[in-house]
Amino acid sequence: MKQRVVLLISIITFIMYCFFKTEKKQSGNKTPPLISLTDKVISIANSYNGVPYKPGGTTSKGMDCSGLVQTSFKQINVLLPRSSSSMSNKGKKISTDKIKLGDLLFFNINRLKGKINHVGLVTNIDNHNIYFIHSTTSKGVITNSLNDPYWKTAFVKAKRVLN
Structure with missing residues (x-):
């Protein structure tokens, strides 16, 4: 017992x-799960969606393409140069098949001066369709696809500044 x-x-x-x-x-x-720097910078950039274009602008009152990217990265303590051309010298060059969220896309728009004169931030990849946020003179801060013939033709290179 x-x-x-x-x-x-x-x-x-x-x-x-x-x-x-x-x-x-x-x-x-x-x-709560940790939010990556990539997620943070994309969220910050997306918060400027719809902001009008302003040459040299870096605020919600108006932005240009490099202002959007520089401001977004600055908020996660990653300092980038002010111009898209200078930004294109930072980070690691990557091939289009290796592009990930948070990477930078650089363009040569014919009507502008310089071999690199436009920049966008990759915000989404869906079935090999790469979407990037940027600021355009006509529509302000918007998201476009790299598969769009205009952007595909103007594309020069992609760079990774976040690991």
Whole structure:
């Protein structure tokens, strides 16, 4: 009889230990998942969607393409040069099949001066369709696809400034 009581107490103790250990693990997971720098910079850039174009602009009252990118990265403590041409010298060059979220796309728009004169930030990739946010003179801050014939023709290179 004594052995049965000891066995019963042991079993109850073991069950309670397992129950509280599991409950502690589940309640201990209340920490929200960490947000990556890539997610942060994309979120920041997207918050400027619809802001009108302004040459040299870096605020919600008006932005140009490099102002959008520089301002977005500055808010995650990544400092980039002010011009798209200078930005294109930073980071690691990547091929189009290696483009990831947060990468920068550089363009040569014929009507502007310079081999690199426009920049956008990759915000989404869907079925090999690369979307990027940028600021245009006609529509302000918008998102376009790199598959659009206009942007595909103007595309020069992609760079990664975040690891």
